[in-house]
Amino acid sequence: MDALTRHGRSAPDPSPEPDRAPAVEITGLARGFGSGERRVRAVDGVDLVVARGEVVALLGPNGAGKTTTLDMLLGLSEPDAGEVRVLGLPPRRAVASGRLSALLQTGGLLADLTVGETVAVIAGFHGATSRVAPVMERTGLAPIARRKVSKCSGGEQQRIKFALALLPDPDVLVLDEPTTGMDVTARRRFWEVMHEEARGGRTVVFATHYLEEAEQFARRTVVMNHGRVVADGDTGELRASLGGRTVTATLPGPDPEAVLQRLRGTAPLAGLPTSGVALDGARLRVRTTDSDALAALLLEIGARDLEIAAPSLETAFTALTED
Numbered sequence: 001m002d003a004l005t006r007h008g009r010s011a012p013d014p015s016p017e018p019d020r021a022p023a024v025e026i027t028g029l030a031r032g033f034g035s036g037e038r039r040v041r042a043v044d045g046v047d048l049v050v051a052r053g054e055v056v057a058l059l060g061p062n063g064a065g066k067t068t069t070l071d072m073l074l075g076l077s078e079p080d081a082g083e084v085r086v087l088g089l090p091p092r093r094a095v096a097s098g099r100l101s102a103l104l105q106t107g108g109l110l111a112d113l114t115v116g117e118t119v120a121v122i123a124g125f126h127g128a129t130s131r132v133a134p135v136m137e138r139t140g141l142a143p144i145a146r147r148k149v150s151k152c153s154g155g156e157q158q159r160i161k162f163a164l165a166l167l168p169d170p171d172v173l174v175l176d177e178p179t180t181g182m183d184v185t186a187r188r189r190f191w192e193v194m195h196e197e198a199r200g201g202r203t204v205v206f207a208t209h210y211l212e213e214a215e216q217f218a219r220r221t222v223v224m225n226h227g228r229v230v231a232d233g234d235t236g237e238l239r240a241s242l243g244g245r246t247v248t249a250t251l252p253g254p255d256p257e258a259v260l261q262r263l264r265g266t267a268p269l270a271g272l273p274t275s276g277v278a279l280d281g282a283r284l285r286v287r288t289t290d291s292d293a294l295a296a297l298l299l300e301i302g303a304r305d306l307e308i309a310a311p312s313l314e315t316a317f318t319a320l321t322e323d
């Protein structure tokens, strides 16, 4: 059996893990830095339950509290308040038993070792030497196994860290901005591998700045801002949460302004907020909940190049996190 499959775990975990405990259970989590006036509430009352096998994207602007949350999820720092359980266990026990691992932004690699040596040494710590070859293969490191870590690009070093995170065959994988430094091809390859891992039943929680990564990869997205969860749900629904569609078309005739004025008095444009209507030259752009009726009206008056688009996740994200 492929050493990477989810069913080949040879050493059963002796911990008294409740069978049905969720992959991640975070309750009332809080953590601040500094004191007095300067106190920053980095994480300010976060509740989050992630079911086993879920893939969840954690989105938020810089300083939203994502890394601080992930650090506590991994047992790297202690909360001021609240509790974290991973598979029913305190995070450190989950890490010690190899059921939880991570690819973090920080944490160095030893520059003088080769890629192959790095993976082999860490595999030794985990008692997972049989997984070295399949993990190297899966993460695309086999062709550069003899290269010194110091000669690897930023993206390659991320792949090495990813390989190290896979070595213990974890049930829960936490990734903090995993594709930083990777070019487009490497990012695509990385997510292909992650898809395979998730299909195999691993739970994946990842923080990212790339909205398209959440959109393409995570069925569920959690948006954080100022240390709190401001949205949590199906990624597609979140995208559509602003409601409506954007309808764009080129207006006919020499005086688009006058055409727009006339349209303004007609349903469904009549009554729409001005902020949702923009005219750039002859190109009209309208956000509306009745895109069918608007499209019909525009075609009727001879508008051209009609486009109807759902709001992007980026639009939803900006609306959710702007102050």
Ligand SMILES: Nc1ncnc2c1ncn2[C@@H]1O[C@H](COP(=O)(O)OP(=O)(O)OP(=O)(O)O)[C@@H](O)[C@H]1O
Pocket: 033, 034, 040, 041, 042, 043, 060, 061, 062, 063, 064, 065, 066, 067, 068, 069
């Ligand atoms: N060790 C620390 N000491 C003081 N302040 C900190 C510390 N770690 C984080 N903070 C502050 O806590 C807040 C949350 O930071 P955090 O790194 O968790 O955000 P983030 O969402 O991961 O941001 P980014 O996307 O930039 O990585 C920020 O205001 C940050 O400056």
